[in-house]
Amino acid sequence: MEKKRTEARSAPARVTGVSSRDRGRATRRQLIEATARLCEERPGAEISVAEIANAAGVFPNQVTYYFGSKDSLLVHAAFLGLLHDARRIERLGRQAPDAAAFRRNIARAVLAMPSLPSVARALAAGISKPDLAPVVDRHLQLLFRQSERFVGQLLDARGWQARRPLDVETRTFWSTALGAVLLVRAGANGTVADLDLAGALTVHDESGHGD
Secondary structure, eight states, X not given: OHHHHHHHHHGGGGOTTOOHHHHHHHHHHXXXXXXXXXXXXXXXXXOOHHHHHHHHTSOTHHHHHHHSSHHHHHHHHHHHHHHHHHHHHHHHHHTOSSHHHHHHHHHHHHHTOTTHHHHHHHHHHHHHOGGGHHHHHHHHHHHHHHHHHHXXXXXXXXXXXXXXXXXXXXXXXXXXXXXXXXXXXXXXXXXXXXXXGGGGOOOBOTTSTTO
């Protein structure tokens, strides 16, 4: 069994015609995706480097080789999960019959995202470990841009409007959602369900309906 596992982990290095850079990118992707799966399957649980390496089919020392630390890998994985969740929520948003339903459905879906516990931990890591702050910021900027692009396309397609610039709209919405999760995980009274996240969105029907 150990021999087969070792062969499986070594296989990518023997593929001909593939550069070491491409192999490195593939290994990084394997590690991030495997960690994101583990985080989704076991929200809030402590995941070891050995478990991550086994799930990704690589050696444990490749975690530190490619990411510097397990915490850095967990940040990448948390935001990968968040971006995947955000894309699923975008599909839900496109199905809303009016702006009021859009605000309500988006808010409800975001607060139920399975990636939120992992993202809360990633944000906390960015606060406690300054070397991870740029990694967190890079992923947040990607999330903001993706969301801004989605909302802009939806407004154009539906003839809806927002009462503030789209970059402010998306940043305000996600800051409210993620801030609420951090408060709850830090022990604040109540739950994210107590939050009027829909109220953080100003998207409305041009005609005035759906407000």
